Amino acid sequence: MQLTVKLVGTFAKYLPKPSQGNMVDVEVDSGTTAAQLVSILGLPEKQPFIVSVNDEIVPKSDRDSKVLQSTDSIKIIPPLKGG
Amino acid sequence: MGWQRKVLRVNLTDGNIQSEPLNMDWAQQYLGERGLGTKYLYENMDPSVDALDPGNVLIFATGPLTGTMASTSGRYAVVTKGALTDAIACSNSGGKFGAELKFAGYDLLILEGKSPEPSYLKIYDDNVEIVSAEPIWGKTVWETEAWLKSHHQDPLMKVASIGVAGENLVRYACVVNDLHRAAGRSGVGAVMGSKNLKAIAVRGTVGVTVDNPKRFMEVVKETKAKLAQSGDVQELTDYGTNAMIDMMQEFGGLPTRNFQEVQFEGVDNINPGAMTREKSNGHVNLLTNKACFGCTIACGRISHIDKDHFTISNRPEYWHASGGLEYETAFAFGPDCGVDDIDALTFAGFMMNEHGMDPISFGGTLAAAMELYEMGVITDEDTDGVPLNFGNAEALTIMAEKTGKYEGFGQVLGLGSKRLCEKYGHPELSMTVKGQEFAGYDSRALQGMGLGYATSSRGACHMKHDVFGPDMEDQTGAGKALPCKKSQDKISIIDSTGLCWFTLSAWGIKDFQAQIDAACEGDWNVPRLFETGERIWNLERQFNLKAGLTKADDSLPPRLLKDPARSGVAKGKVNELGKMLPEYYEIRGWNEDGVPTEETLERLGL
Numbered sequence A: 001m002q003l004t005v006k007l008v009g010t011f012a013k014y015l016p017k018p019s020q021g022n023m024v025d026v027e028v029d030s031g032t033t034a035a036q037l038v039s040i041l042g043l044p045e046k047q048p049f050i051v052s053v054n055d056e057i058v059p060k061s062d063r064d065s066k067v068l069q070s071t072d073s074i075k076i077i078p079p080l081k082g083g
Numbered sequence B: 001m002g003w004q005r006k007v008l009r010v011n012l013t014d015g016n017i018q019s020e021p022l023n024m025d026w027a028q029q030y031l032g033e034r035g036l037g038t039k040y041l042y043e044n045m046d047p048s049v050d051a052l053d054p055g056n057v058l059i060f061a062t063g064p065l066t067g068t069m070a071s072t073s074g075r076y077a078v079v080t081k082g083a084l085t086d087a088i089a090c091s092n093s094g095g096k097f098g099a100e101l102k103f104a105g106y107d108l109l110i111l112e113g114k115s116p117e118p119s120y121l122k123i124y125d126d127n128v129e130i131v132s133a134e135p136i137w138g139k140t141v142w143e144t145e146a147w148l149k150s151h152h153q154d155p156l157m158k159v160a161s162i163g164v165a166g167e168n169l170v171r172y173a174c175v176v177n178d179l180h181r182a183a184g185r186s187g188v189g190a191v192m193g194s195k196n197l198k199a200i201a202v203r204g205t206v207g208v209t210v211d212n213p214k215r216f217m218e219v220v221k222e223t224k225a226k227l228a229q230s231g232d233v234q235e236l237t238d239y240g241t242n243a244m245i246d247m248m249q250e251f252g253g254l255p256t257r258n259f260q261e262v263q264f265e266g267v268d269n270i271n272p273g274a275m276t277r278e279k280s281n282g283h284v285n286l287l288t289n290k291a292c293f294g295c296t297i298a299c300g301r302i303s304h305i306d307k308d309h310f311t312i313s314n315r316p317e318y319w320h321a322s323g324g325l326e327y328e329t330a331f332a333f334g335p336d337c338g339v340d341d342i343d344a345l346t347f348a349g350f351m352m353n354e355h356g357m358d359p360i361s362f363g364g365t366l367a368a369a370m371e372l373y374e375m376g377v378i379t380d381e382d383t384d385g386v387p388l389n390f391g392n393a394e395a396l397t398i399m400a401e402k403t404g405k406y407e408g409f410g411q412v413l414g415l416g417s418k419r420l421c422e423k424y425g426h427p428e429l430s431m432t433v434k435g436q437e438f439a440g441y442d443s444r445a446l447q448g449m450g451l452g453y454a455t456s457s458r459g460a461c462h463m464k465h466d467v468f469g470p471d472m473e474d475q476t477g478a479g480k481a482l483p484c485k486k487s488q489d490k491i492s493i494i495d496s497t498g499l500c501w502f503t504l505s506a507w508g509i510k511d512f513q514a515q516i517d518a519a520c521e522g523d524w525n526v527p528r529l530f531e532t533g534e535r536i537w538n539l540e541r542q543f544n545l546k547a548g549l550t551k552a553d554d555s556l557p558p559r560l561l562k563d564p565a566r567s568g569v570a571k572g573k574v575n576e577l578g579k580m581l582p583e584y585y586e587i588r589g590w591n592e593d594g595v596p597t598e599e600t601l602e603r604l605g606l
Helices: A007-016 A034-041 B024-030 B033-044 B097-103 B141-151 B188-194 B211-227 B231-239 B241-251 B271-275 B327-333 B344-354 B358-373 B392-404 B410-415 B417-423 B448-455 B468-473 B479-492 B501-504 B509-521 B526-546 B560-564 B576-589 B599-601
Strands: A004-006 A023-027 A050-054 A074-077 B005-010 B016-021 B058-062 B074-079 B090-094 B108-112 B119-124 B126-131 B158-161 B175-177 B181-183 B198-205 B287-289 B300-303
Touching: A004 A034, A004 B417, A007 B231, A007 B241, A023 B231, A034 A050, A034 A074, A050 B241, A074 B241, B005 B181, B005 B231, B016 B126, B016 B501, B024 B033, B024 B526, B033 B058, B033 B090, B033 B108, B033 B479, B033 B526, B033 B560, B058 B097, B058 B188, B074 B097, B074 B188, B090 B141, B090 B175, B090 B188, B090 B526, B097 B108, B097 B158, B097 B198, B141 B198, B211 B392, B211 B509, B231 B241, B231 B560, B231 B599, B271 B410, B287 B448, B287 B576, B327 B358, B344 B358, B344 B417, B358 B392, B358 B417, B358 B576, B392 B410, B410 B417, B448 B468, B448 B576, B479 B501, B479 B509, B479 B526, B479 B576, B509 B526, B526 B599
Parallel strands: A004 A074, B005 B108, B119 B198
Antiparallel strands: A004 A023, A050 A074, B005 B016, B058 B074, B058 B108, B074 B090, B090 B181, B119 B126, B158 B175, B158 B198, B175 B181, B287 B300
């Protein structure tokens, strides 16, 4: 199954090479969860970030149980800060 | 030490200049900068006085760590009653001016009264003069700084000044130092203009000392290493604050077209990617980044505008590099006005720095005017014939310049959103709290941010609290009151050190505590710091209550409370201020009318 993931803003630096823009297609097994996707992408565990699926935030506690579908709109959003 | 133990007091009405010992009891209770400035303001004026009356007091306050070897030690605050808000104003800035004022030997500069003629203040250590500003009255901030350095033959002089906007009392005029750093919010520049004070030019040779130099050097080394090793800090260096625009867009909290929407279709044209993208003619907006005094982050942007762009194609005086887009500028001129032309945004930003205006408030005011124009309430007759539709880049740049020069419809825009919307009979369209325009975070998506906006002493502001973490996790108002209150107390103390809170990407309160404790006399432990922050917050509240503000001023515009977000993670949600506010008052130790109880005041020594 293929998932299309958008790594928002500064998180584009975690895109696998040689990706362009900030979208990446990831080949995964069916039944892959949000937590497994985060691991596959190699995102920093210590840093807080948001996983959004179809414009709904997946709470951190639900990432292990949230099964992703190939039709999902998936975004990884870096931590929000002041500025 | 840490403090210079000296205050410079200038009465502009009678020209009396004197230095006096810093009240060390107050320094021990309020630390410095924001806190100490607030205490001196509270004790030196009647809060009910009109902000533009000579009875208002204007204070430039450094912190005990300003000018030291600590990272980001360039901060100073301007504390006064705000011309935009009629509430207490504390607007801080970076650059180099604050450190220079400290080097001249002063913790605080207190300006009272009103000069009988346009003047500037020249401070060379103990040699202080009020000088006629006749040659520079009517000049821009940039012209003023150049003239002062040339006239005094001192290129190392540091200058804080107002532009024509401040002279003409544009309600959100700011004080600009070092060409493009500003004490930007709440109209502190209009207060300076009301005192006929054009500029403060300072050179200092006294230097700074700290209480325990050996310990201070150790903790500064440790804290600088934390900044250097932080990935979050590196992102600030690499992308600047405008990195936020992509996050807010995808989150669905990017206020668009006067907060009618929460996502902007043109964001890819004004984000950090657009700032570094090469155009077909080879032009790249961003040239480099820049640090303030002592800063090891360097989040500032230096940009230039495409010479072929309509704004400057026949104006070579703007072909140089200057302060580039920060997030708030990009949000206020971009999504909020519906404009996605990065050169137009950059030009409007130049106008803010050159003429001395707050970009958040200007953008928020223009966005309100654009909505009124599209409703047919404001017409071409009002706008000097300029179509004020959302998305009109030319209108943005023309109105930025008109307001800076106080010409035509720019005079109306200079009122600020609240007064402008009242003038046209639609106060509900003003996206403000206490008369101050919102920053670029929609409080339907960020509920705790909404509570922070509503309760901020200086009106809508994103820099007086930090609830981003809880707001990321959950889009309801539940559990937001406590982190809002705690972060307000924490930031009150950080704002009182002389350091920048962008260090919070890498530092916790213990990192600040270690530096304060090494620099200042007294045992500055973490509980004492939080109590100090709470004392500052409550004293600001006391000032505002005496100024006539009430619980009714702790509110949000009806749009945010009644019109659900149309998209993003908070689609269908409104801000839940009505649930959060009573809980917040209770946690603060305030009564149901938002007044600190006797017990709270006594506990804090107020």
